[in-house]
Amino acid sequence: xxxxxxxxxxxxxxxxxxxxxxxxxxxxxxxxxxxxxxxxxxxxxxxxxxxxxxxxxxxxxxxxxxxxxxxxxxxxxxxxxxxxxxxxxxxxxxxxxxxxxxxxxxxxxxxxx
Amino acid sequence: xxxxxxxxxxxxxxxxxxxxxxxxxxxxxxxxxxxxxxxxxxxxxxxxxxxxxxxxxxxxxxxxxxxxxxxxxxxxxxxxxxxxxxxxxxxxxxxxxxxxxxxxxxxxxxxxx
Numbered sequence: 001x002x003x004x005x006x007x008x009x010x011x012x013x014x015x016x017x018x019x020x021x022x023x024x025x026x027x028x029x030x031x032x033x034x035x036x037x038x039x040x041x042x043x044x045x046x047x048x049x050x051x052x053x054x055x056x057x058x059x060x061x062x063x064x065x066x067x068x069x070x071x072x073x074x075x076x077x078x079x080x081x082x083x084x085x086x087x088x089x090x091x092x093x094x095x096x097x098x099x100x101x102x103x104x105x106x107x108x109x110x111x112x113x
Numbered sequence: 114x115x116x117x118x119x120x121x122x123x124x125x126x127x128x129x130x131x132x133x134x135x136x137x138x139x140x141x142x143x144x145x146x147x148x149x150x151x152x153x154x155x156x157x158x159x160x161x162x163x164x165x166x167x168x169x170x171x172x173x174x175x176x177x178x179x180x181x182x183x184x185x186x187x188x189x190x191x192x193x194x195x196x197x198x199x200x201x202x203x204x205x206x207x208x209x210x211x212x213x214x215x216x217x218x219x220x221x222x223x224x225x226x
Contacts, residue, residue, distance in 0.1 A: 009153075032212050043117075043203050043217035044156070051212055090155060094211060101211060103155040 002027050004093050004104035012110040019063075019078040021107050023091030026072060033074040034092040034101070035065055044090060050074060061085070086111045116140070119204050119218035126194050126225055134189040134221045136204030144211065145187040147179060148203040150220075156203055162187060163209070191223075199225045 007022040025031060032051050036044040048059025055067045065076045074091060091104040117138045126132040136145065144163050148156035160169045162181045176198070178190040191198055201222050205215040 034214050036214075036217075041201075041220070041222060043119075043220045044205075044215070045217065046214040049212075049214050100158060100161075101215060105155050106153070108153075 002031070002093050002095060002102045004091050004102055006089075006091055006104040006107045008107055009105065010108045010110070012112055013081045014112050015083055016080050019076070019081045019085065019109065021076040021089050021091075021109065023065075023074045023076065023104060024072055025074065025091070025093045027093055027095060029095055032094045033065075033067060034094070035059065035063070035074075035076050036090045036092060036103075037061075038088040038090065038106075040087075047076070047089075081109075081111045083111050083113065085109060117204055117206055117216050117218035119202075119221050121221060122219060123222045124224070126191075126223065128196065128225055129193050132191050132194055132223070134191075134202050134204075134223070136187045136189075136218055137185050138204075138206045138216075139185070140206055140216060141184060142206035142216070143184075143209050144207045145181060146205040146207070146215065147177075147187070147189050148205065150201040150203055159189070194223070194225045196225050199223055 003026045005024050034049045035047040037047050038044045048057045050057050050067045058064045063078045088106050090106045092101045094101045120135050146161040147159045150156045159173045181187045201220045203220045204218040207215045
């Protein structure tokens with residue numbers, strides 16, 4: 001069965017500092033991987049997705065993530081945090097075919113001025 | 114812009130009084146999903162439609178029902194809301210394989226009094 005873990009339920013960074021949000025997955029086959037962002041009282045918005053093309057994926061708002069098969073990881077990074085990045089971030093995995101997307105538990109990102 | 118729209122954004126209902134939440138989409142996606150999200154948790158899938166085929170999650174309470182009268186609209190009916198049903202309800206859509214990610218609506222925040 002697929003599963004997703006996100007290390008750190010809360011992460012705080014200073015404005016301008018590197019953002020690193022960790023995601024590890026378990027899947028028996030090469031998966032599709034996603035990062036979503038959720039602002040307070042909003043739905044989830046797709047930040048980026050990995051679908052077996054380039055291992056380094058660039059998304060919206062300056063975020064990127066790297067798929068590392070050997071580490072079963074898909075960590076999300078941004079070189080310089082902005083106050084507007086404060087939100088909840090969810091990593092998600094899906095096998096090819098009709099399987100459902102499995103969401104991780106989420107990481108709440110705080111940005112300190 | 115193509116999108117997923119949920120109405121209302123905020124809904125207050127009385128304990129035990131039936132309530133209906135609505136979702137519409139202009140993306141012409143085959144698949145529509147309903148998720149329940151409680152505070153600081155990942156979204157939990159309640160059910161989904163592949164066209165008119167209804168797929169219920171095994172642990173979704175009987176209190177939750179859904180209708181999809183056409184491609185564009187999907188409804189979530191809560192027959193007898195309890196205090197534990199207070200949550201954010203998210204509608205999402207996708208293409209059949211879901212490998213491009215899901216498009217979410219802004220959600221409906223349900224309060225039960």
